Amino acid sequence: MKRSRWRMVMAFGLLVTLYGDKLSPRDKGEDSKLEHLAGGMLMxxxxxxxxxxxxxxxxxxxxxxxxxxxxxxxDPTDPKRPKNIRDKDQLRRLTRQLQACSPDGRLLIAVDEEGGAVQRLKKKQGFYGAYPRASNVAKKGEPYAKRTYAHMARELADVGINFDLAPVVDLALNPKNRVIVGWGRSYGKDPATVSRYAGIFIRQMHRQGILTSLKHFPGHGSSTGDTHKGFVDVTGQWRERELEPYRRLIGAGLADTVMVxxxxxxxxxxxxPASLSHETVTKRLRGNLGYRGVVITDDLQMGAIAKRYSLPETLRLAIxxxxxxxxxxxxxxxxRIYSPDKLVNIIMKMVRNGKISEQRLYDSARRLATLKKSF
Known part of the structure; x- marks a missing residue:
């Protein structure tokens, strides 16, 4: 065997060792571009x-x-064990390691940190861990909100978090809604109030270089069920005014991302459902509301999706x-744990089969690149 061919075989063998049998010789050329486009769409x-x-x-x-x-x-397999967050020093080290893995050093490192029932940085880990829920923040006024969210933003930035999947801009319309209204995750019923306090949250995050996400489009506050568990139909309860916080915050240039x-x-x-719907994401959010930024799905492993759609169908429809x-x-x-290998390969196969256009992936890559330049 000639030396050049031997080197090529050895190099490919090393890639297989590192990344498994998912690679083929053509992946080293044109398909690496496709891998990057597909991988860039995943969190x-x-x-x-x-x-x-x-x-x-x-x-x-x-x-x-x-x-x-x-x-x-x-850790969902053992609640007594940490999944990613043990203490401040460990979390700083982890986020530095993660950024060092990223080719551009602009990896989005996200947490759900709203306050109240939804905060990942706990007191037992050495963090403040007692941020109030949104409904209580709104009762105490704007100066209190500014102090609260300034403190939260500094704590996130200190440990290398650059993306907070918040604020909630759902309206508290249905008193029977447990997951939003019952947990106090909404700033209230009035769109102007919700927009004002969400704006305070976002501006305090921006001062520390942290991106945010408006959620849950097109409005979860009128629902009765919980999409974590299964199918939730809001057709009879949803109201047009639930779009108003999005309209206001998009118009004010405060929508880094929108979660559907x-x-x-x-x-x-x-x-x-909204997260898999072209009518909702592209026509309503981008078309009617004029939103041009990044759209992120809620967790696609939640019951409303996982119980009704296969993984390939979920990926295809979401894209x-x-x-x-x-x-x-x-x-x-x-x-049900999905590796990046599995997700990327499913997306690549659908692009090759013509079920998803490569241009569609490029469109998302462009929007994500613009977002990442902003922090």
Whole structure:
């Protein structure tokens, strides 16, 4: 065997060792571009409080150019163990390692940190851990909100978090709604009030270089069910004014990203939930409201999606709907953990088969690149 051919075979053997049997010779050329486009659309959860160079998540970030990761405090397989967050020093080290894995050093590192029932940085880990829920913040006034969210933003920035999946801009319309209204995650019923306090939250995050996400489009506050558990139809309860916070904040230039819910509304789309619906994401959010930024799905492993759609169908519909970041937290069901390898390969196969256009992936890559330049 000639020396040049021997070197090529050895190099390919090394790639197979690192990344498994998912690679083929053509992947080293044109398909690497496609891998990066597909990987850039993913935000994934992973297990581990460190991310050394030889770890699965570091290799995936580097090889696929993953768009982002999402961190959780609790390991779903053992609540007594940390999944990603143990203490301040460890979390700083982890976020530095994750950024070092990223080819551009602009990896989105996200958490859900709203206050109240939804905060990942806990007191037992050395963090403040007692931020009030949104409904209480609104009762105490704007100066209190500014102080509260300034403190939260500094704490996130200090440990390397650059993306907070908040604020909630749902309206508290249905007193029977447990997951939004019952937990006090809404600033209230009035769109102007909700927009004002969400704006305070966003501006305080921006002062620390942290991106945010308006959620849960097109409005989850009128629902009765919980999309974590299964199908939720809001057709009879949803009100047009639930779009008003989005309209105001988009108009004010305060929408870094918008997170789309899994709720079903027949008036929007008679077939698909919002997160998988082109009618909702592209026509309503981008068309009617004029939004030009990044759209992220709620966790695509939630019951409203996972119980009704296969993984390939979920990916296909979510991408065709117009979403730019597809969230797989790997948190809700320990029996259903999706690796970046699996997700990227499914997307690549659909592009090759013509089920998704390559241009559609480029559109998301462009929007994500613009977003990442902003922090």
């Amino acid at each position: 994934v959860g992973f297990f581990g409080t460190e991310a050394p160079r030889d770890s699965m998540i570091c290799r995936a970030i580097h090889h696929y150019h993953l768009g982002g990761v999402i961190l959780f405090d609790r 819910a899994h709720i079903f509304n027949r008036a929007f789309d008679p077939m698909l 065709l709907a117009g979403n730019d970041l597809l969230l797989f937290g790997n948190q809700l069901d320990p029996k």
